[in-house]
Structures are given as C-alpha cells and as structure tokens.
Amino acid sequence: MSQGTKRLLLINPANTYRKGYLLRRESKQAPLGLGMVAALTPPDWQVKIWDENFREFRFREADLVGITAVTASVNRAYEIAAVYRGKGIPVILGGIHASYLPDEALQYVDSVVIGEAEGVWEQVIRDFESDNLKPCYQAPLCEMKHVPAARHDLFHPGYLFASIQTSRGCPMDCDFCSVPAFNGNKYRLRDVENVLDEIESVPHPMLYFVDDNIIGYNKKAEEHAVALFEGMIRRGLKKDWFAQASLNIAEKPEILKLAARSGCRMLLIGIEAENETALESTNKKLNLRMGVDSYKAAYRTLHKQGINVLGAFIYGMESDTVEAIRNRTNYILKSSVDVTQASVMTPLPGTKLYRRMKDEGRILCTDFPQDWQHFHFTDVVFQPGGMTPKELAEAVDEAYGRIASMGEIRRRFLRTWWNTKSLRSAVWAWNSNLNYRSIAKEKKVNYMYNDKQ
Numbered sequence: 326m327s328q329g330t331k332r333l334l335l336i337n338p339a340n341t342y343r344k345g346y347l348l349r350r351e352s353k354q355a356p357l358g359l360g361m362v363a364a365l366t367p368p369d370w371q372v373k374i375w376d377e378n379f380r381e382f383r384f385r386e387a388d389l390v391g392i393t394a395v396t397a398s399v400n401r402a403y404e405i406a407a408v409y410r411g412k413g414i415p416v417i418l419g420g421i422h423a424s425y426l427p428d429e430a431l432q433y434v435d436s437v438v439i440g441e442a443e444g445v446w447e448q449v450i451r452d453f454e455s456d457n458l459k460p461c462y463q464a465p466l467c468e469m470k471h472v473p474a475a476r477h478d479l480f481h482p483g484y485l486f487a488s489i490q491t492s493r494g495c496p497m498d499c500d501f502c503s504v505p506a507f508n509g510n511k512y513r514l515r516d517v518e519n520v521l522d523e524i525e526s527v528p529h530p531m532l533y534f535v536d537d538n539i540i541g542y543n544k545k546a547e548e549h550a551v552a553l554f555e556g557m558i559r560r561g562l563k564k565d566w567f568a569q570a571s572l573n574i575a576e577k578p579e580i581l582k583l584a585a586r587s588g589c590r591m592l593l594i595g596i597e598a599e600n601e602t603a604l605e606s607t608n609k610k611l612n613l614r615m616g617v618d619s620y621k622a623a624y625r626t627l628h629k630q631g632i633n634v635l636g637a638f639i640y641g642m643e644s645d646t647v648e649a650i651r652n653r654t655n656y657i658l659k660s661s662v663d664v665t666q667a668s669v670m671t672p673l674p675g676t677k678l679y680r681r682m683k684d685e686g687r688i689l690c691t692d693f694p695q696d697w698q699h700f701h702f703t704d705v706v707f708q709p710g711g712m713t714p715k716e717l718a719e720a721v722d723e724a725y726g727r728i729a730s731m732g733e734i735r736r737r738f739l740r741t742w743w744n745t746k747s748l749r750s751a752v753w754a755w756n757s758n759l760n761y762r763s764i765a766k767e768k769k770v771n772y773m774y775n776d777k778q
C-alpha cells in the first residue's frame with residue numbers, strides 16, 4: 326500500500342437503464358450513507374465522492390474504493406468495481422442490496438459490508454491499512470450516538486435539498502418493504518441537538534428528512550419529532566422541508582401544526598391502495614387499522630396546516646386486476662392527494678414479497694446481475710396474481726398517461742393552492758408532480774417474459 330495520504334473514492338452509481346428520476350434536478354437525492362462513511366474515515370485520508378446522479382463515472386485514481394448501491398443500481402456498481410479490480414485497487418460494496426445478497430456481491434467486489442456501515446467502517450479502514458481486508462463485515466445495528474453528521478461538503482453542489490436523517494427503524498412489517506429487516510423494527514433516534522447542528526451547517530434552504538417515518542409510532546418517537554420541530558423554530562432555521570410519514574400523523578394535529586411552523590411543506594404518506602383487500606395482501610396494518618374511509622379526513626387535516634399530501638400508491642397488488650388498477654387511478658384523480666407516486670409492485674431482495682415470489686417461481690427476470698436494473702418500480706418483473714405481466718404493464722402505462730398529463734398537473738396545482746391556501750405548497754406540488762411525470766414519460770412500462778403469459 327502506498328505511503329502518505331491515502332485516497333478513498335466513494336461512488337454512487339446510477340441505474341443506466343432508467344434515469345427518469347434523475348432527469349430533473351429537483352428529484353435528485355444526495356447519497357447520505359456515503360456522506361456518513363466519509364465522516365467516519367480518519368482525517369489522514371483524502372475522501373472524494375463520485376456521484377453518477379450528476380456525472381457518468383470515469384476512472385479516477387484511488388487507493389481504496391467504496392460503493393453503495395440499491396438493487397436497481399447494483400449492476401452498475403459491479404461494472405464500476407470491475408474497472409478498479411482490473412487495476413488491483415480493492416473495492417468494498419455496501420448498501421441494502423449487498424446486505425441481502427452478499428454472496429452475489431462477493432463475486433464482483435473484494436469486500437462486502439452487511440448492514441449499517443457506521444458500526445464497522447473504522448475496522449474496515451484499519452484492516453485495509455494493515456493489508457488484512459476481510460471479505461465480509463457484518464455490521465450491528467448501530468447506536469444512533471455513533472451516527473455522525475454527514476460530510477455534506479463532499480456532495481455535489483447541484484443538490485437542491487439537503488438530506489438529513491433523524492431516526493432509523495420501523496416496527497411495521499409491510500410485505501414489500503426491506504426497511505425493517507435492514508434497519509431493525511425498533512426506532513433508534515438521533516440526538517435532536519446534533520440533528521439541529523447538522524441542519525444549521527447546510528446552506529440549502531430546503532431539506533429532505535430521509536427517515537421512514539418522521540413522527541414514528543410511539544410516544545418517544547413523537548416527543549423526538551416535537552423536540553426537532555420546536556428546535557427548528559427556536560433556532561430560527563427557516564428551512565422548507567418534506568419527509569415521509571404514516572397516515573396516523575393525521576391523528577396528531579398539534580404535532581402537524583408544529584411541523585408546519587417549522588417549515589413542513591409536504592409529507593409522503595404510504596396510502597398504497599384505496600381498498601382493504603389490496604391492503605390486506607400487503608400487510609399494511611396501519612392503514613387497515615385507520616380504515617380507508619379515514620383517508621379523506623386525513624388529507625384535510627394536513628391541508629389545514631398548509632401541508633401537501635404526497636400519496637404513494639402501488640399497482641400490481643395480489644388482488645389487482647386491470648379494472649382494479651383503473652379504479653385506483655380514478656380514486657387518485659378524484660381524491661385531494663396533491664402529488665402521486667405510483668409504483669409497480671416490485672419484489673426487492675430482503676422482503677417477504679421477494680421470498681414468496683421466489684418460492685412460487687413468479688420472478689420473471691432472473692438473468693442476474695443484469696436484470697436487477699429492472700427492479701426500479703416502473704417495470705413488471707414478476708407474475709402478477711390477477712392478470713398477465715403485459716396487462717399490468719399496459720394498465721400502468723394508461724394510469725401514468727392520466728395521472729401525469731400536464732392538464733392534470735395544472736388542475737392539481739390549483740386544487741392544492743385552494744386546499745392548503747398556500748401558493749408555496751402549491752408550487753411544491755407542481756414541481757413534485759413534474760418529477761414523477763419525468764419517470765412516467767421517459768419510457769413505457771416494460772414487462773418481462775416467461776411462458777406463463
């Protein structure tokens with residue numbers, strides 16, 4: 326290993342097959358995990374981040390390379406890893422995909438970090454420095470006091486939003502979600518003052534809280550959220566922000582009020598479906614507890630505070646037919662949801678859905694790793710329960726045509742403005758709808774073949 330300052334290159338690969346979400350600057354999200362790893366790297370290392378969200382990868386000298394990847398970008402990660410390994414430079418892969426399929430990853434990289442990298446990163450660096458890099462590092466769920474503020478200074482300056490994490494984990498158990506297995510089913514909360522310091526350190530006027538649920542499901546998590554919002558108001562941070570939450574946030578109007586005062590403009594809520602049969606098939610317990618009839622009042626409660634509803638919906642649930650998909654789209658258009666994220670059901674490794682689909686032989690593309698590029702929520706990669714893959718793909722294309730038309734986006738802008746009484750929130754809804762339009766319009770929904778069609 327070379328003497329002197331060592332160079333760590335951290336790489337954020339992008340899916341090269343579908344770039345829809347990267348077409349607009351407003352929808353790009355900084356690779357926060359790489360920023361945290363950079364923060365834990367000893368100061369005698371020079372650290373750089375190469376981010377394909379902005380610039381296609383070109384070889385750059387390094388002593389050690391660290392790559393993160395989700396399932397849809399892992400094939401690209403393997404391509405980049407091959408370039409470095411060809412030159413004898415070791416490559417470490419982390420992130421959610423490699424954590425669930427480390428044996429696959431080890432065919433393409435030198436070392437895999439399984440789980441939350443913060444818990445083992447210092448060990449990885451020590452091992453590399455003593456020429457003793459191990460093939461596998463199993464990271465425990467780390468204590469949040471060990472989660473550092475990310476090195477935001479290393480992120481590309483083109484990001485409009487600063488990404489900030491305040492908590493990890495989720496006690497729910499949705500069939501299609503890989504979060505509880507990766508981050509655990511208990512909330513772990515960062516120290517609020519540290520989070521506030523991190524927010525204060527970033528120049529961005531807009532924030533994205535990347536937590537899976539900004540207020541959580543228990544008293545402690547709620548108190549944490551309240552302390553965060555009060556802290557933002559007390560320190561006069563004046564940031565506009567959005568975050569993910571669950572429907573139960575509508576049961577806490579006082580917290581919503583504080584959220585709005587601290588700058589909340591939009592909340593992504595996992596609605597998933599407008600009928601209970603579909604919700605049952607995905608084990609969406611919270612929505613079932615609250616009941617689909619509660620949705621309308623929940624949207625109204627958010628609007629009352631001037632906050633947009635970004636409704637996340639899924640097409641291709643087990644009970645879905647072509648007609649059920651049309652009904653879901655009709656619901657979306659008639660409801661007062663301001664922004665729609667409509668995804669094709671995708672069995673990601675690490676989820677119950679993936680295991681079930683695999684056991685039942687229903688995963689249609691199996692030429693891995695290349696086929697992982699289709700696991701990005703806008704292709705049909707599995708045999709649906711109530712229709713053919715082609716029917717599902719065509720039904721989703723039809724839905725996208727309706728939801729993402731410019732006429733619909735204009736109509737929603739006016740409706741959001743009316744409902745929230747906030748032009749600023751309406752502009753947020755407008756921009757977010759254009760982001761989702763860029764995904765829908767970039768390419769038709771593709772579907773994979775097998776002999777069941």
Ligand code: SF4
Pocket residue numbers: 495496497498499502503504505537571595
């Ligand atoms: S979808 Fe949301 S609520 Fe469900 S398990 Fe995942 S993070 Fe938790």
